[in-house]
Amino acid sequence: MTREYAEQKLKYIFGFNQFHDNQWAVIDKILQGGRVLLIEKTGFGKSLCYQFPAIQFEGVTIIFSPLIALMRDQVQKMRELGISANFISSQQSEEENNQTIKDALNGKLKLLYIHPARMENITWLETVRDKNFKIAMVVVDEAHCISTWGHDFIPSYRKIINLVNLLPLNFPVLATTATATKRVENDIKAQIGKNIVAVRGTLLRSNLNLFVITVQSEDEKMIWLAQNLEKIQGTGVVYTGTRVSTETYAKWFEYLKINAVHYNSGIDTETKKEIEQGLMNNEYKCVVSTNALGMGIDKPDIRFVIHTQSPVSPIHYYQEIGRAGRDGNPSYIILFYNPNEDRTLPLSFIEGARPETKKYQCVIDAVKSERLGLHGIVRATNVKQNQVNVIVADLIAQGIVIEVFDGKSKKYEYKFNAPTLDIGSFENLRNTKLKEFDEMLSYVTTHNCRMKFLCDFLGDNLSSNCGVCDNCRKKNIQVDVTQEWKNKLVDFRETYFPILEVESKNTNLVNGVAASYYGVSNVGQALRRSKYENGGDFPDWLLRLTLKAFYKYFGKEKFDIVLYVPPTESGNLVKNFSEKIATSLNINISHTLKKSRVTQSQKIFQTSLLKTDNLKDAFFVENPSEIQGKSVLLIDDVFDSGATIKEVGKCLSTLGAVKIVPLVIAKTVGGDL
């Protein structure tokens, strides 16, 4: 097909007058059955490079993508052009997915988008090897997810690599990505191999104005945002480093009457969808999120992306800010950096990303003797679930363990003749990540054009200075901290209390409240001092804060009795604290809740499964008449998995308590203890 002829068809079907040179280069190769790796910035029009050929081919084009929202978007666009397309993901029901697969088999679809995790679907597996299912081309979107050297390695992409390597010669394959360093590009080429040709464009985004604001404390970040967020036109995203901080910042904005909402992977799917929708419809000023949000949004007019914490590498940063200004209009990109503290978190991500070697060996040994599922491995090894996930993914990558299906559940098997664990590669990866973090710090401290810095890092030697970043303009931002703002922060902190979600159908527990998060300001420190360093009773200011939390949420409710959770390690601290609370609130206190057996400290159990096991039937009430028919205020010092409160709640409900409200000093967020 000549370019002229193709462009005629392009105009007719898609409404565009012509291809970019790089687009045509890719399409031409694809139409001849070649393999291409396309690295082009967001907004370039990579999708056209497979959508156009897809229509020319006989059969279905299969597109693997990890971004469900993007898939949905693309399918919509295709249908509007009269091209039959659909997608398969975990967000649809099994019936819907199976119907889509059937449609593809019956030749009713030209484009089929599929999330790699769906490759395990039985109907998919059966259909796809049916010789009547005509497959024309395979597209791997977000191809950088193939590479462990990249920032977004997804284990199920391994299956895609294996598949692509099994596809015949002259079968067209297109891999696309907007973010790949030279190293990642080479890794992708090496893994997909077989005559793959790379086509690269410039990654410079001229409409992004980059800024870095250096601060001396977390407070300065919050103050600057309070002073300036509303001055930036339009809707945007604020990225923070931890889940807790998404809540903290969102609540701070709420306190300031700025329309904000928080988002992270701990939120349920329904709410996530609502927030994504809301963001698309400009219902908020901003969404405060961890990098969980980046992967799910395709909004053309994100006007600002602000990071309160430095990401671990320039490539992560480039990808996270890359979602801004897809419409080409000016957008503001701000990174806060506190030289005193902000190295800690990213370093902990890098170091903590890999669990200790002996844990790997534990998992290998467990799986050698028995085929186990994820929970089975967690029980057998006492390793935290998210660490087990990382370990299993690595073991699969090294060919030591394989994933199989036992009916509907996923199990892991030890592969016969598996190689020994290669720790060297972990070391290499870790060192590379540390180097990349150093580069990130160089970005923060550079006095040269920031955009050029990022593009150079990504192996793009085509870019010149952007002219619009703070360095190019020679206008760096300083934070102006006034006493007025400092006071506002203090006031905010004294009115913001985390909720304890413990309500359930089979107990009379009601959601309770904590005075603070464990990791915030001095709360954790004070608790540790009292519990483990003989610091005496919990200090009065904690008492005041706890009472404040109580008054805010339960000030208007009546309670008959105060109970407290009997301790494992910390002696009378909780008892004394509870007595003071009871006195303050003028409620009777009862010492009737006791431990029926010795339990181990919950701290040592890494997983909620084991924590629950530890506490089963561990509590009893000496004098049930004290709680029968009563409303109970239940006090404890720390709320972690909630297992303790839930177990006590169960016990008290069975014995007749009509309402149980937990009140604790601190709530942890995974890993605090």
Add this chain to the structure above:
Amino acid sequence: MKEYTEIPYWITLAHLSKWGTEKINRLVIKIVHDNQMSLETFFHSESEWQDKFGLSDIDIEDLQNAKSELPNNAFLAEDLLSQGFEVVPINSPEYSKTLKANLKVKAPTILYVKGNKKIMQENSIAIVGSRDADNISLQFTDNIAKKAAQQFKVVVSGFAKGIDKQALDSAIQYKGQSIIVLPQGIMTFGSGIKKYYKEITNGDVLVVSTFHPKAVWSAGLAMARNPIIYALATDIYVAQSAESGGTWAGVIDGLKKGRTIFVRQSNQNEKNANLILVEKGAKAVDSEGNIIDNTELLKAVQTMNETTQNNEIEQVITLLEKQKLTSKQILERVQLNMSDKELIKKLQSLPNIQTTKKSNKVHYFIMKDMPTLFPIK
């Protein structure tokens, strides 16, 4: 990496529906051996199919159709490999040399396996027998498996009920190695792989299937895999066989091919066809697997047969001295190991036998003290 990408091509070729194994293998030899080509190169060199490979127009059409299945087979292969199964093509050094030597150009083009492939390179014996086996046969199986384990020989069996299962379990018990040859596609064998997970993971059990990975069990496949079991082994031990069915057919076929087959010598009161197999050329062994001198046995068998026969004829004579019966009626009353025709022949050779027709059927009877002047038919 190279072998990996060849897998979908092997799968496509091996399951070409209209060709037989021999035809496929001959093409494979031409490609891989004569022309030193990879299958991938072959499939993409259509212009050479006619001249270089001497393929007919119909053959070429078949191959072109098969070629269109390559992407689908790529997906199948990915699934297969990700679950820990492997594909061993006939030209691989890992392919069983015994299998190749026994079946030659009819050896399966590819083997689907899971577990320790090296087991296929060891000395091996097969233990076969009926699904509903007697205890004595199961005990024999156990003995043979034990010996095999002690001699570091691999036990090959078919995973059917009865003897096959006993062979496998005994081999495992005595810490020997085994090969299970499946009567179905390897990906349909989920429960079995789960059950023997530890042994497979330890390298003691190798699961083998020659059928399409998703082929479900059928009696046809069960029959088809028997020759594979035989061909994977050097020596074959038969614990128990009936006079028809899979085991019987396998032994007859094996004897025809000149294989060494050991059959357990059954006792007089056993109701199986073991001794008949010995008559047909199998070697008799005792319960420990030791060869029993054939001539003695054959004589014993013959004598036994004769004795039995004589006893039977005595019964018939006694009967016919008292009443007149048709041959069918005789068979109803006396346990005779012969057909109607054989009986009639025998009757006609008896001294003093008489016939008469009643209701148009021939009835036989014997007159005692018949003068020999009467005609004997």
